[in-house]
Amino acid sequence: MSYSFDDHSVPPHSIRALIVEDEQLCLEATRLLVGQHFTTVDAAETGAAAYARLEAQAYDVVFLDLMLPDASGHEVMEFVRSRHPDTLIIVVSGDSSIEAAIKSLRGGAYDYLRKPYRPEELIKSVRNAVQKLKLRHDNLHYQHRLQQSEQLHRLLVNLSPDLIYTLDTEGRFTYLNDSIGTMLGYAAGELIGQHYSRIVHNEDLELARYRVNERRREGRATRDLELRFTRKEGTASGSNDLPHIVAELSSMGLYRPRPDGSEEFIGSYGVARDISARKQAEATINFQAYHDQLTGLPNRALFRDRLNQALAQAKRQNGLLAVMFLDMDRFKNINDTLGHLIGDSLLQAVGQRIRACLREGDTLARVGGDEFMLLLPSIRARDNAALIASKIRQALQAPFNIEGHELFVTMSIGIAVYPDDGDCMETLTKHADIALYHTKDKGRDGYHFFLHDLNTHLNGRMTMETDLRRGLQREEFEVFYQPQYEVASRRIIGMEALVRWRHPERGMVSPGEFIPIAEDTGLITPLSEQVLQHVCRQTRLWHEMGLPRVSVAVNLSANQIEQPEFVERFMATLLAHRVPVSAIGIEITESMLMRDLEGTIGKLKQLSKLGIEISIDDFGTGYSSLSYLNRLPIDTIKIDKSFVHDIRPSNNGTSIVAGIAAMTRGLNLNLIAEGVETEAQFEYLERIGCHACQGYYLSHPLDASTATRVLGAQAL
Numbered sequence: 054m055s056y057s058f059d060d061h062s063v064p065p066h067s068i069r070a071l072i073v074e075d076e077q078l079c080l081e082a083t084r085l086l087v088g089q090h091f092t093t094v095d096a097a098e099t100g101a102a103a104y105a106r107l108e109a110q111a112y113d114v115v116f117l118d119l120m121l122p123d124a125s126g127h128e129v130m131e132f133v134r135s136r137h138p139d140t141l142i143i144v145v146s147g148d149s150s151i152e153a154a155i156k157s158l159r160g161g162a163y164d165y166l167r168k169p170y171r172p173e174e175l176i177k178s179v180r181n182a183v184q185k186l187k188l189r190h191d192n193l194h195y196q197h198r199l200q201q202s203e204q205l206h207r208l209l210v211n212l213s214p215d216l217i218y219t220l221d222t223e224g225r226f227t228y229l230n231d232s233i234g235t236m237l238g239y240a241a242g243e244l245i246g247q248h249y250s251r252i253v254h255n256e257d258l259e260l261a262r263y264r265v266n267e268r269r270r271e272g273r274a275t276r277d278l279e280l281r282f283t284r285k286e287g288t289a290s291g292s293n294d295l296p297h298i299v300a301e302l303s304s305m306g307l308y309r310p311r312p313d314g315s316e317e318f319i320g321s322y323g324v325a326r327d328i329s330a331r332k333q334a335e336a337t338i339n340f341q342a343y344h345d346q347l348t349g350l351p352n353r354a355l356f357r358d359r360l361n362q363a364l365a366q367a368k369r370q371n372g373l374l375a376v377m378f379l380d381m382d383r384f385k386n387i388n389d390t391l392g393h394l395i396g397d398s399l400l401q402a403v404g405q406r407i408r409a410c411l412r413e414g415d416t417l418a419r420v421g422g423d424e425f426m427l428l429l430p431s432i433r434a435r436d437n438a439a440l441i442a443s444k445i446r447q448a449l450q451a452p453f454n455i456e457g458h459e460l461f462v463t464m465s466i467g468i469a470v471y472p473d474d475g476d477c478m479e480t481l482t483k484h485a486d487i488a489l490y491h492t493k494d495k496g497r498d499g500y501h502f503f504l505h506d507l508n509t510h511l512n513g514r515m516t517m518e519t520d521l522r523r524g525l526q527r528e529e530f531e532v533f534y535q536p537q538y539e540v541a542s543r544r545i546i547g548m549e550a551l552v553r554w555r556h557p558e559r560g561m562v563s564p565g566e567f568i569p570i571a572e573d574t575g576l577i578t579p580l581s582e583q584v585l586q587h588v589c590r591q592t593r594l595w596h597e598m599g600l601p602r603v604s605v606a607v608n609l610s611a612n613q614i615e616q617p618e619f620v621e622r623f624m625a626t627l628l629a630h631r632v633p634v635s636a637i638g639i640e641i642t643e644s645m646l647m648r649d650l651e652g653t654i655g656k657l658k659q660l661s662k663l664g665i666e667i668s669i670d671d672f673g674t675g676y677s678s679l680s681y682l683n684r685l686p687i688d689t690i691k692i693d694k695s696f697v698h699d700i701r702p703s704n705n706g707t708s709i710v711a712g713i714a715a716m717t718r719g720l721n722l723n724l725i726a727e728g729v730e731t732e733a734q735f736e737y738l739e740r741i742g743c744h745a746c747q748g749y750y751l752s753h754p755l756d757a758s759t760a761t762r763v764l765g766a767q768a769l
């Protein structure tokens with residue numbers, strides 16, 4: 054729509070007059086008398102001249118003599134009336150009859166003057182005419198301005214992005230601005246006369262009642278009411294193509310004053326603003342504030358909120374609820390070795406698998422790197438929580454395939470139950486955390502409920518962590534060596550390096566107590582480096598002393614082998630101490646292989662190619678999948694001491710040990726039996742053709758100087 058705001062479109066006030074008079078004297082007198090009141094004064098002495106003038110232009114006032122030589126004044130008057138109906142005609146006539154005056158006035162004359170007129174008469178008539186013209190002009194001018202102003206208001210109303218409407222007393226639309234089209238896809242005409250409920254979302258009808266067709270005014274009128282309007286079927290709008298929009302509505306009643314001073318309700322007026330985009334942005338921000346971006350699961354803040362609500366409900370209903378802490382075992386290593394992208398994908402996949410084990414009302418939140426929290430808001434018994442924990446562990450058993458990596462995940466889980474283990478959020482969370490630490494302590498991959506004496510245990514664990522750090526700095530760790538004997542010759546053919554901690558207050562601490570904590574805290578890497586350095590230094594010394602060359606096997610931990618550049622650093626330490634590769638072996642466990650089979654196989658192959666001997670420790674206790682044995686560069690299998698302890702002389706070659714011995718022979722691998730404690734065990738192993746033995750029966754782990762002496766004795 055185009056519109057001109059130019060006020061000058063109203064014509065300026067210029068007044069033109071035409072004197073139609075055949076008597077020269079009279080004409081000049083009239084011109085003289087009226088001249089000052091008009092901008093232009095023209096004259097015509099005949100009817101023909103008058104027609105010509107009137108054809109050419111319009112005059113505001115015509116002074117008309119009725120007696121013209123060539124035409125009747127009435128005819129001229131007729132002509133003026135038909136061409137220029139707004140022109141004022143002042144008849145100046147010699148006819149003094151009343152009839153002539155009446156005829157002229159009926160014919161449309163503005164005034165009638167009899168000749169000879171008195172000058173004052175003429176001037177008075179002219180003044181009146183000019184006044185009338187001015188009034189008419191002003192009137193036109195105001196009308197024009199009013200039109201302009203109405204146009205302007207209509208334009209503003211239609212340009213408004215808000216929906217503006219009026220309703221009649223029954224709630225039917227009487228006016229809608231153009232925004233109805235962009236907002237809901239209707240043309241205003243389609244809705245005029247329709248009830249407002251036609252556009253209100255079904256679920257919001259109750260809310261809309263009395264509000265859309267508001268009767269109240271001012272302070273009590275409806276302000277910023279949020280409700281949904283439904284779009285016309287088949288119309289979508291822009292980025293948000295939902296079938297409805299969210300609008301913020303303000304409305305009020307419209308009243309008309311009655312003559313008696315009271316007011317009559319005539320309908321309502323409302324403005325509705327589309328706030329769908331804002332609502333969507335708010336929803337996104339809200340989601341982000343309460344959800345973990347990576348997994349889309351609730352975050353800690355939302356978890357706390359849900360836990361508080363669930364606690365309030367459990368208290369009201371005397372119910373039970375469970376809080377679980379779930380921690381992915383050794384996730385840090387996956388992240389460090391395979392990179393964050395794979396770590397992230399794994400977290401997402403793990404989150405999905407756990408979620409699939411749960412019910413709608415349960416809340417699974419991601420609260421840290423590899424930490425999840427689970428809220429079971431209503432359980433019937435403690436056992437239910439155990440059931441869910443088992444279900445989760447089971448669901449995680451199948452490997453995850455992330456970008457070609459087959460990854461095995463286990464979880465350590467701690468459980469606290471309301472009301473037994475705490476009656477507020479803080480206590481329950483803390484106790485679930487303590488139970489989690491207990492699970493980790495017990496070798497991870499499992500779940501435990503909170504028990505009250507776990508508290509003291511946890512404190513012990515924390516002290517241990519601080520002590521470990523200090524111990525590493527002060528080099529409080531030593532390496533003991535347990536000899537491995539060839540069964541046939543009973544000669545030492547190797548040593549296993551076993552770390553010991555000479556704790557300043559507690560004395561000698563065994564690795565079973567601190568290795569799991571070192572692994573959890575990442576301290577296993579510096580610790581393993583110190584152990585390898587000790588071993589290399591000692592081996593070098595033995596070589597320099599000319600003692601028999603036996604291979605020393607060091608235990609690896611999964612975290613250690615998963616470190617980037619593990620192979621390079623391992624070899625660099627050997628090189629730095631000038632120790633040949635044949636002098637150092639490594640022991641790995643089956644469970645380590647299950648973490649990242651492909652990655653571990655790759656690194657082991659590298660080490661094997663470089664000449665490092667590889668033994669599988671604790672064989673038979675883990676997954677015992679023979680399928681991977683062919684793929685691994687293994688030299689030796691170490692049969693776990695639990696099988697050795699089961700040996701009974703009556704077994705006579707039918708024991709598991711005998712089976713494993715036969716298998717290793719078939720695969721052409723060395724076999725070492727661990728934990729040999731008795732002569733009977735030793736003899737049995739000898740009978741079934743076991744190659745080598747290690748155990749208290751032959752020797753306990755020895756400190757470095759004793760091991761040196763024992764080796765020296767063998768040299769003799």
Ligand SMILES: Nc1nc2c(ncn2[C@@H]2O[C@@H]3COP(=O)(O)O[C@H]4[C@@H](O)[C@H](n5cnc6c(=O)[nH]c(N)nc65)O[C@@H]4COP(=O)(O)O[C@H]3[C@H]2O)c(=O)[nH]1
Nearest residue numbers: 551552563564565584608609610728729730748749750754
């Ligand atoms: N009952 C019985 N036990 C026997 C007998 N002979 C030896 N042992 C014990 O059995 C464990 C054998 O080591 P492992 O299975 O590799 O098990 C080791 C190994 O997994 C780990 N470990 C020890 N040193 C290191 C190390 O430097 N690095 C890493 N990552 N782990 C280590 O700690 C575990 C425990 O080590 P230790 O307490 O030294 O316990 C040693 C050893 O003292 C026996 O006849 N009977």
